[in-house]
Amino acid sequence: MRFVLPLVAAGLAAPAFAQDCGGDWSLFLDELKAEALATGVPAEDxxxxxxxxxxxxxxxxxxxxQGIFQADFVTFSxxxxSQDRVDRAARLAGEHDATFDRIETDLGVPRGILLAFWAFETDFGQVQGDFDTTNALLTLAHDCRRPELFRPEALAAMRLHAQxxxxxxxxxxxAGEIGQVQMLPRDILxxxxxxxxxxxxxxxxxxxDALLSGARMLAGLGWRPDEPWLQEVTVPDSLDWSLTGLEKPRSASEWATLGVAAREGGIATxxxxxxxxPLGRKGPAFLAYPNFSLLTEWNQSLTYVLTAGYFATRIMGAPVYDAGEPDPALSGEEMKFLQQRLQARGHDVGExxxxxGARTRVAVQAEQVRLGLPADAWPTQALLDAL
Structure with a gap:
């Protein structure tokens, strides 16, 4: 799991003297120790x-x-x-039925969600990683890419060690996670x-233990019991595509009025x-409900979380999605060039x-609107040529 929780939530005081990233390794360790002592970790620990x-x-x-995240949703999912994973999920749901019943009764987190992430994170506990996680956390805390995330995690691991x-x-x-559902130290605390x-x-x-811990995390983040998280839908060709996107929710009843319909059953109006x-107006289409946004705190990749969310619905009985006939995806190098062009036009696309990613999708949609192209946030060769 890759939750980014507030430092205070784990019972750790905000550092008063955080070192600049990089620099001398010994000095980094000395200052990290000083921070740990200030939060109550004994010096010997x-x-x-x-x-x-x-x-x-x-x-x-x-x-x-992390090149795997360059794959589009259909390729990635x-x-x-696989059918083997679907079958194993069903078997493990039965083997741990009492635990799942307890979780669903007490916390309202459905077994499909936990089974999906259990499968993707560690292949149901079989592949948990072979990195020295202590050194991984310290390395990433020292590095300049994301020290604001990993320095508190290293401190939390030191606190866990003291306990x-x-x-x-x-x-x-x-990335410093351990266990069958891959939890970071602050999450474990x-x-x-x-x-x-x-x-x-x-x-x-x-x-x-892993399943209950993961469920408690989702519940702590605000999981809403008895509500859906993701649902495959059909979409009319006449839809205003600029209305789409994870950052543009509206009532499901409004979507129904616009012609959006569930492939199975009814939508939660x-x-x-x-x-x-995920692949534009010609590919699969999903309604993402409030619970889905919590899953994005498990992993920041929309493709990963959408795949996990869909797999959870599949485990719970949903059919295989309709892949449609989307326009071809850009290559990795073409995507980089597109991001450079978007950045040159003043858009914040991140790295x-x-x-x-999310910021690139927003920029793509904005340029599609400007250029009079279908604004479905799916980058095509036509958009690249126009830019």
Whole structure:
């Protein structure tokens, strides 16, 4: 999981003397220790935590090279969702039925959501990562790309270590998450739970502990029980495409008036929803309800979260989506060139990385409106040529 929670939520004071990113490694460790001591971590625990600390260049390579997210939704989802995974999800739902029943009753988080992320994060606990997570967190906290995220996580890991809940040689993901649903240290501090009743929170070895912890996290973020999160819909060709996008919710009843209809059943007309077209107006279409926005705090990639959200509906009985016949996707290099052109026109697209992220989608749609093209936020060769 990749939640970005406020530092105060985990019971840690905001640092009063955060070091500039990069710089001398020994000085970084000394200042991190000083911050930890200021939050109540005993000096001997901080020393043990930092005793084997080293920078891990392979972590930075992973952080810079997340090329998998350049894939479009259809390509990505077909890569991650197989019939074998659907069948395994059904089998594991039965094996852990009591835990899922408890979660659904007490927290209102449906089993489909947890099964989907359990599958994608670690292949149902089978592939939890083999990075030294302590060194991964310290490396990313020292690095200049996202120190505001990873420095508090490193401090939280030190706090967990002082509580006897974090082994310094623990193995996990390159970004510092551990366990079957991949939780960061601050998440573990706030939401780590004993799901199997043995008195221990074991997120790596106990599926029930991991599932309950993940569910408590979603509930803590405001999951709304008995409400949908994502629903496949059909969309009329006459729709004003500029109304679409995750950042433009309106009441589902308004979407119904505009001709948007569920592929199965009816839409939740009493809820707000955003119309999401991951491959533009000719591809799949989904209504994203308020619960969907919480899932984006699990992972910032819309393609990843949309795939997980869809897989959760599939686990709960939804059909395979209609892929449609979308316009061809741009290559990674073409996307980078498009992002450069958008940036030159004053749009904030974030990093020039060839990934169709949220800010790039907003910029694409704005330029489509300006140029009189169908404003469905899907970058095409026609848009690239026009720019």
């Amino acid at each position: 901080a020393d043990r935590f930092l005793s084997g600390a080293r920078q891990d260049p392979s972590v930075l390579e992973q952080d810079r090279g 077909r890569r991650l969702i 006897g809940r974090w082994d310094t040689d623990v193995r996990g993901a390159w 706030e939401f780590g739970s004993d799901g199997d009743g043995d008195g221990i929170v074991d997120l790596k070895g106990s599926s029930d 009493d809820l707000p929803a955003a119309l999401v077209l 020039i990385d060839g990934i169709l």
